[in-house]
Amino acid sequence: MNAYDILKERGFIAQVTYEDELRKAFDEGMVTFYTGFDPTADSLHIGHYIPVMAMAHLQRAGHKPIALMGGGTGMIGDPSGKSDLRKVLTVEDIDHNVECFKKQMSRFLDFDPSKPNCAVIANNADWLRTLNYIDFLREVGALFSVNRMLAAECYKQRLERGLTFLEFNYMLMQSYDFLELNHRYNCILQTGGDDQWSNMLSGADLIRRKEQKPAFAMTFKLLLTHDGRKMGKTEKGALWLDANKCSPYDFYQYWRNVDDADVEKCLGLLTFLPMDEVRRLGALQGSEINEAKRVLAFEVTKMIHGEEEAVKAQQAAEALFGGAAAGGSIPTTEISAAELAEEARLLAWMTKAGMTKSNGEARKAIQQGGVSVNDEKVADPDFRFTEETLAGEGAVVRKGKKTFHRFVAAK
Numbered sequence: 459m460n461a462y463d464i465l466k467e468r469g470f471i472a473q474v475t476y477e478d479e480l481r482k483a484f485d486e487g488m489v490t491f492y493t494g495f496d497p498t499a500d501s502l503h504i505g506h507y508i509p510v511m512a513m514a515h516l517q518r519a520g521h522k523p524i525a526l527m528g529g530g531t532g533m534i535g536d537p538s539g540k541s542d543l544r545k546v547l548t549v550e551d552i553d554h555n556v557e558c559f560k561k562q563m564s565r566f567l568d569f570d571p572s573k574p575n576c577a578v579i580a581n582n583a584d585w586l587r588t589l590n591y592i593d594f595l596r597e598v599g600a601l602f603s604v605n606r607m608l609a610a611e612c613y614k615q616r617l618e619r620g621l622t623f624l625e626f627n628y629m630l631m632q633s634y635d636f637l638e639l640n641h642r643y644n645c646i647l648q649t650g651g652d653d654q655w656s657n658m659l660s661g662a663d664l665i666r667r668k669e670q671k672p673a674f675a676m677t678f679k680l681l682l683t684h685d686g687r688k689m690g691k692t693e694k695g696a697l698w699l700d701a702n703k704c705s706p707y708d709f710y711q712y713w714r715n716v717d718d719a720d721v722e723k724c725l726g727l728l729t730f731l732p733m734d735e736v737r738r739l740g741a742l743q744g745s746e747i748n749e750a751k752r753v754l755a756f757e758v759t760k761m762i763h764g765e766e767e768a769v770k771a772q773q774a775a776e777a778l779f780g781g782a783a784a785g786g787s788i789p790t791t792e793i794s795a796a797e798l799a800e801e802a803r804l805l806a807w808m809t810k811a812g813m814t815k816s817n818g819e820a821r822k823a824i825q826q827g828g829v830s831v832n833d834e835k836v837a838d839p840d841f842r843f844t845e846e847t848l849a850g851e852g853a854v855v856r857k858g859k860k861t862f863h864r865f866v867a868a869k
Contacts, residue, residue, distance in 0.1 A: 460481055460484050460485055461484045461489075461515070461516050461519035461520070461521055462474075462477075462480060462481045462484050463481075464515055464519060465512055465515060465516070465678075467726075467733055468515070468726040468727060468733065468736075469679065469723055469726045469727055470508070470511075470512050470515075470678045470679065470727065471676065471677075471678065471679070472652040472655075472677045472678055472679045472680075473652060473655055473675075473676070473677045474674070474675070474676040474677070475659065475662055475674050475675045475676070476672070476674055479672065479674070480647065480674045480676070483646065483647075483672070483674075484519075484521070488520055488521055488522055488574065488575055489516075489521045489522070489646060489647055490521070490522040490524065490643050490644055490645045490646065490647070491513075491516060491521060491522070491523060491524065491645060491646070491647035491648065491649055492523070492524035492525070492526050492580075492635075492636075492639050492645050492647070492648055492649070493509045493510075493512075493513055493523070493524075493525060493526065493648070493649045493650050494526045494527075494528055494531070494582075494632065494635065494648075494650060494654075495525060495526065495527055495528060495559055496528040496531060497527055497528060497529065497552050497555035497556045497558075497559055498547065498555070499555060499698075500554060500555045500558040500700070501558060501562065501698045501699055501700035501703055502559060502562050502563075502698075502699045502700075503690060503696045503697055503698050503699060504681065504689070504690035504696070504697040504698075504699070505651070505680070505681060505688075505690055505696075506699075507681075507699065507728065507762075508651070508678050508679070508680070508681055508727055508728075509649060509650055509651060509678055510563070510566050510567075511566070511727060511728060512649060512678055513525070513566070513567060513577075513649070514566050514567060514730075516649075517567060517568060517575060517577060520575055521575060522574070522575040522576070522577070522578070522643075523567055523575075523577045523578070524577070524578045524579075524580055524639060524643060524645060525559075525563050525567065525577065525578070525579045525580070526580050526581070526582060526635060526639065527556045527559055527560070527579065527580065527581045527582070527583075528552075528582055529552050529553065529556050529581040529582060529583030529584075529586075529587070530581075530582040530583040530585070530586025530587050530631065531582055531586065531628060531631050531632060531635070549587075552583070553583075556581060556583075558700075560579050562699055562700070563577075563579060565761075565762070566761070578643065580639065580642075580643075582631075582635050582638070585634075585638050586631060586634070586635075589634075594630075594634070598630055598633065598634050598637070598664065599630060601664060601667055601668060602629075602630060602633075602660070602664075607626070607629060607660075610629065610656035610657075610660075628657070629656070629657050629660050630660075632654075632657045632658075632660070632661060633657070633660045633661040633663075633664045634664075635661070636648050636658075636661030636662065636664065636665060636673065637661070637664055637665055637668065637669075640665050640669065640671070640673065646665075646671070646672055646673050646674060647673070647674045647675070647676060648661055648662065648673075648674070648675050648676070649675075649676050649677070649678065650677060650678065651677060651678060651680055652677040652678065652679060652680055653680065654677060655675070655677050658675035658676075658677065659675055661673070661675065662674055662675040679727075681727070683717060683719075683720055684717060684719040684720050684723075689716075689720070697709065697712055699762050701763055701767070705789045706759055706762075706763040706767040706768070706770065706771045707770075707771045707774050707775070707788055707789055707862075708789060709758075709759055709762065709763065709771070710755045710756070710759045710768065710771035710772060710775060711755070711771075711775060711860060711862075712755075713728075713751070713754050713755035713758050713759070714751050714752065714754075714755040714775060715751070715859075715860050716751065716754070718747050721739065721740055721747060721750045721751060721754060722736060722737070722739065722740025722741075722750075723740075724754055724758075725739055725740060725750065725753070725754050725757075728754070728757075728758045728761075729754070729757040729758060729761070730757075730761075731753075731757065739753055739754075752772070755771075755772070755775075756768050756772055759771055759772075774788045788854065788862055788863070788864045789811070789862070789863050789864065790852075790863070790864040790865075790866060791807065791810070791811045791863065791864070791865050791866075792866055792867070792868040792869070793807070793843065793848055793865055793866070793867060793868060794867075794868040795845070795867075795868075797868075798843060798844075798845065798848070798867075802842040802843050802844070803817075803840065803841070803842055803843075804820070804824070804829070804831070804836065804841040804842065804843060804855070805817050805820035805821050805824065805839060805841075806820075807843065807855075807865060808820040808823075808829075808855065808857065808863070811863045811865070813855065813857050813861055813863050814857070821839045823857055823858075824836050824837070824838070824839045824841070825839055828857060828858050829855065829856070829857050830855070830856045831847070831853050831854070831855055831856075832853055832854055833854075833856075843865060845867065847865075848865055848866055848867040849867055851864075851866070852864050852865050852866030852867065853865045853866075
């Protein structure tokens, strides 16, 4: 099957330029393509996972991926989808984040240099941080229309609040990345999230105008629920791929609890399961859909954290929902005797552990009957841990149907 058709069948593709021409290029030989990642944090999150999975599918089909780290553009900040100016990071911050991204990328892409389609990690800091501004304006700026740029969606939504000249340069910088990668690697395709469409069009157009060569842009659908809400947010924040930012158990539980209507879409986008199996699981109805959710949660957790952690998370979830307090993969907080003497209230520890955003939210959850300790509902907002409560396996606190945390005495 043509690589383009693989992505289309699995539900990745949102928009594409010169569709028939690109499909033909995939048929005729190895296509070198790139996806950009701005290193604004020290971990990838689930929003990055869609383009990473698409890169993996394309590489498996024989094409060559470039993961472009935005060590240069990250110092500007992409205005796409943002209502305010992003915090400008230091060179040291960005370089550290790039290294973290590289480590995570190696879990999904094959970097074996002996293979012709081995993945490459590039960093646009290599050419942007030393760029001569006058040369850049003459070579690239002359080919851009300010009128067209202002009409782009990524800029229109910022004009009323104010768009800095720093951010206004982002489209030119990203387009120049594509041109540079075309020169260095014969890269002819840029891929990325659909919120990048305006920037990506400009890059492909720059190559076609300046080099008189084919160049393409292809965007992937954003990870949204069936009713249009962005997926990947938990009560504790973003769904990070770093186990230190989001435990494998919390990660597993997120996918175990997705809406029934989103299961088939997530299986197609986030796993390598054959599409016949994806469709079979997606067609399950009633209580049987839980089988599909277990498969989804396990497969995605295995991809991100490895099979051992996926098994632990699955066992912990099943133990908890079965009423047991076993399962070492449950998020756990150790409380020392000194800490217990200073603060013993359940609501305070729920907030410290990230189960709630404030003591007030925890109090409200208890008053509404939504909190239990070791499967016994807590009615008193002033409930306090004791040394006995925390002894042995400790206290498994449950908030609502989906949030669990274990508190144990520090050893």
